[in-house]
Amino acid sequence: MASSKTSARGEAKTTVSPGAVRDAALTLFAERGYHGTALSQIADALGIRTPSLYNHMKAKQDLLRDIIVETSEQVWAEHEQAVHGVGDVVERLRRTARVYALRHATHRREALIVNRDVASLDEPVRSDVLELRRRHAHAIRDLIEEGVTAGRFTEEEPTLAAFGILEMCVSIARWFREDGPQSAEAVAETYSRYALRIAGLN
Amino acid sequence: MASSKTSARGEAKTTVSPGAVRDAALTLFAERGYHGTALSQIADALGIRTPSLYNHMKAKQDLLRDIIVETSEQVWAEHEQAVHGVGDVVERLRRTARVYALRHATHRREALIVNRDVASLDEPVRSDVLELRRRHAHAIRDLIEEGVTAGRFTEEEPTLAAFGILEMCVSIARWFREDGPQSAEAVAETYSRYALRIAGLN
DNA sequence: CCTACCGATCGGTAGG
DNA sequence: CCTACCGATCGGTAGG
Numbered sequence: 413m414a415s416s417k418t419s420a421r422g423e424a425k426t427t428v429s430p431g432a433v434r435d436a437a438l439t440l441f442a443e444r445g446y447h448g449t450a451l452s453q454i455a456d457a458l459g460i461r462t463p464s465l466y467n468h469m470k471a472k473q474d475l476l477r478d479i480i481v482e483t484s485e486q487v488w489a490e491h492e493q494a495v496h497g498v499g500d501v502v503e504r505l506r507r508t509a510r511v512y513a514l515r516h517a518t519h520r521r522e523a524l525i526v527n528r529d530v531a532s533l534d535e536p537v538r539s540d541v542l543e544l545r546r547r548h549a550h551a552i553r554d555l556i557e558e559g560v561t562a563g564r565f566t567e568e569e570p571t572l573a574a575f576g577i578l579e580m581c582v583s584i585a586r587w588f589r590e591d592g593p594q595s596a597e598a599v600a601e602t603y604s605r606y607a608l609r610i611a612g613l614n
Numbered sequence: 615m616a617s618s619k620t621s622a623r624g625e626a627k628t629t630v631s632p633g634a635v636r637d638a639a640l641t642l643f644a645e646r647g648y649h650g651t652a653l654s655q656i657a658d659a660l661g662i663r664t665p666s667l668y669n670h671m672k673a674k675q676d677l678l679r680d681i682i683v684e685t686s687e688q689v690w691a692e693h694e695q696a697v698h699g700v701g702d703v704v705e706r707l708r709r710t711a712r713v714y715a716l717r718h719a720t721h722r723r724e725a726l727i728v729n730r731d732v733a734s735l736d737e738p739v740r741s742d743v744l745e746l747r748r749r750h751a752h753a754i755r756d757l758i759e760e761g762v763t764a765g766r767f768t769e770e771e772p773t774l775a776a777f778g779i780l781e782m783c784v785s786i787a788r789w790f791r792e793d794g795p796q797s798a799e800a801v802a803e804t805y806s807r808y809a810l811r812i813a814g815l816n
Numbered sequence: 817c818c819t820a821c822c823g824a825t826c827g828g829t830a831g832g
Numbered sequence: 833c834c835t836a837c838c839g840a841t842c843g844g845t846a847g848g
Contacts, residue, residue: 447649576782583781602774609811
């Protein structure tokens with residue numbers, strides 16, 4: 413994912429790949445935001461000149477689009493996989509929250525960009541991404557409602573609870589450190605317990 | 615807070631105040647981010663030319679600084695006021711979450727800017743703001759620990775729980791609508807219940 | 817992968 | 833409050 417030699421400053425052979433450009437964009441967009449990042453900064457990080465970036469991408473907006481669209485689709489696919497074939501509604505909510513929390517600990521840069529810069533996406537892509545996110549929130553709301561009907565949960569505001577669960581997990585990307593005291597898995601486990609509490613687990 | 619006549623397009627008397635500039639900046643920064651907003655767009659919204667903005671402010675960065683610093687200080691002051699003189703630790707956590715949630719429903723633009731653009735603040739202001747936020751998280755963590763010691767809460771990861779509570783409340787600014795089905799007060803009440811559940815209220 | 821260069825726009829100033 | 837204008841930088845292209 414990085415350039416083939418050491419990055420920055422242009423010493424040594426700097427041969428870059430589309431993946432390396434994307435990786436540099438991930439880091440810089442996550443740190444400074446899409447509009448706060450200049451292509452010259454991405455080029456600097458790779459040790460090449462700005463125009464050379466165009467050997468690996470079509471436009472700055474395409475970098476953002478690829479990052480956000482692929483991430484959003486992966487998130488939804490992970491959710492579907494996590495609940496597939498699971499009968500118990502409590503376990504389905506637990507897994508939904510755990511996989512979402514885990515992703516936000518392990519893909520911090522992607523998560524920060526999706527949540528900060530989705531408004532910088534051109535249409536119609538922006539609407540597609542927002543629709544995917546709505547679907548996720550609705551899926552959680554439906555899980556809570558199903559659990560309430562089944563007498564497993566007690567929460568009477570499933571929509572508010574769904575937003576709370578989703579955004580609480582998103583926030584992991586903002587404070588989690590790989591070298592911190594807790595592993596990504598441990599944090600995901602803890603936050604999935606919080607999700608069940610918010611739903612009012614009996 | 616708006617210009618003295620109708621805004622935009624420059625018809626009629628457009629007499630602007632510093633408060634009107636700040637209000638336009640609040641709306642546009644919240645929508646597009648600090649780096650995504652040009653001073654020309656703020657001027658357009660007010661129906662004046664870009665250089666005329668400098669009658670009401672010193673620099674674009676100062677707009678951001680004023681918004682973020684004042685908001686952060688108000689948030690901390692509200693927290694202190696909310697818990698002042700309250701003995702019961704459960705009630706203190708409830709009030710902490712409620713006042714924080716309420717603010718994020720009633721001051722959505724400010725909250726979005728603080729959380730999205732704090733990284734765009736020049737030093738040393740950025741560090742000061744981040745320090746205030748850390749203090750808030752620590753206060754919540756301490757409340758949970760105190761409640762656990764007193765046998766009122768059961769949560770064994772007070773730091774993770776504190777982040778979860780804080781960020782869950784922050785997220786209200788992202789989806790709350792004034793004309794939605796729930797009042798700001800109702801949402802704040804509901805989210806303060808979630809906060810107690812996360813803490814593991816006995 | 818580079819140099820050279822493009823028009824557009826940025827935040828901001830001069831001067832009235 | 834305006835017009836006129838500044839240097840810097842933006843994303844992107846030409847051409848090799």
